[in-house]
Amino acid sequence: MPQTFSQNPAPDSEAAVTGLVHSVESCGTVDGPGIRFVLFLSGCSLRCRYCHNPDASYVRRGRTRSAADVLEEIARYRDFLLATGGGVTLSGGDPLFQPDFTGAVLKGCRKMGLHTCLDTSGHLGANADEDMLAHTDLVLLDIKAWNPESYKALTGGELRPTLEFAERLAALRKPVWLRYVLVPGLTDGMEDIAKLSRYAAHLGNVERVDVLPFHQMGRFKWDELNLDYTLKDVPEPSAELTEQVRGIFRREGFPDCVH
Numbered sequence: 001m002p003q004t005f006s007q008n009p010a011p012d013s014e015a016a017v018t019g020l021v022h023s024v025e026s027c028g029t030v031d032g033p034g035i036r037f038v039l040f041l042s043g044c045s046l047r048c049r050y051c052h053n054p055d056a057s058y059v060r061r062g063r064t065r066s067a068a069d070v071l072e073e074i075a076r077y078r079d080f081l082l083a084t085g086g087g088v089t090l091s092g093g094d095p096l097f098q099p100d101f102t103g104a105v106l107k108g109c110r111k112m113g114l115h116t117c118l119d120t121s122g123h124l125g126a127n128a129d130e131d132m133l134a135h136t137d138l139v140l141l142d143i144k145a146w147n148p149e150s151y152k153a154l155t156g157g158e159l160r161p162t163l164e165f166a167e168r169l170a171a172l173r174k175p176v177w178l179r180y181v182l183v184p185g186l187t188d189g190m191e192d193i194a195k196l197s198r199y200a201a202h203l204g205n206v207e208r209v210d211v212l213p214f215h216q217m218g219r220f221k222w223d224e225l226n227l228d229y230t231l232k233d234v235p236e237p238s239a240e241l242t243e244q245v246r247g248i249f250r251r252e253g254f255p256d257c258v259h
């Protein structure tokens with residue numbers, strides 16, 4: 001008998017949970033396998049100098065929506081998402097900034113039989129309870145720097161909570177795609193990258209690593225918000241530098257994953 005899924009996505013108690021939703025993208029292609037419905041939630045505990053969505057992190061813009069409302073919208077794409085081997089990704093900002101809402105949406109998606117993905121810095125990993133993680137198929141984990149001082153200089157926060165979350169996910173054998181933004185002069189220290197690559201390999205649950213070259217495309221948002229953008233003179237990494245860093249991860253057994 002074919003497996004059937006509920007069309008009533010969220011149990012009543014959770015359907016009413018509300019969250020601040022910055023925006024949605026119905027056909028995302030880079031935030032998990034297949035075609036993704038991506039929900040960008042407002043709010044983040046970090047202050048990354050290269051943030052592409054300062055209007056969802058530094059300034060909490062968005063619309064308050066209930067989990068039921070969001071799940072109803074997602075349900076309209078369910079068959080399409082399933083046909084592409086895709087699913088739903090909660091991103092931001094950081095979805096762990098609004099854990100009750102995130103948990104309710106993840107559960108509702110799973111009830112519809114959809115693959116679920118959490119895109120996070122891990123800085124608020126302690127907000128992800130066991131129940132939430134049980135309804136998460138994949139975590140896209142940004143480790144923004146290996147060196148705690150560099151991490152602090154880049155994000156304003158501490159590295160330790162992210163590593164604790166990474167280790168918790170490893171203990172649960174939860175699949176992780178690690179993301180590393182390569183910024184010349186800030187995150188291009190080869191020794192630190194080599195240490196990070198060994199750490200990622202040692203965890204045992206990291207399925208792939210995406211090395212993402214820093215770019216200036218998000219800068220206009222900083223200008224619009226009158227925020228001080230401190231990376232305006234930082235160049236994008238050369239193809240050679242990006243390739244060199246990808247090679248470090250390749251040596252630890254991670255295949256190339258270039259968007």
Ligand code: SF4
Nearest residue numbers: 044046048051093121
């Ligand atoms: S963790 Fe992501 S959303 Fe938050 S400030 Fe950094 S880049 Fe922006």
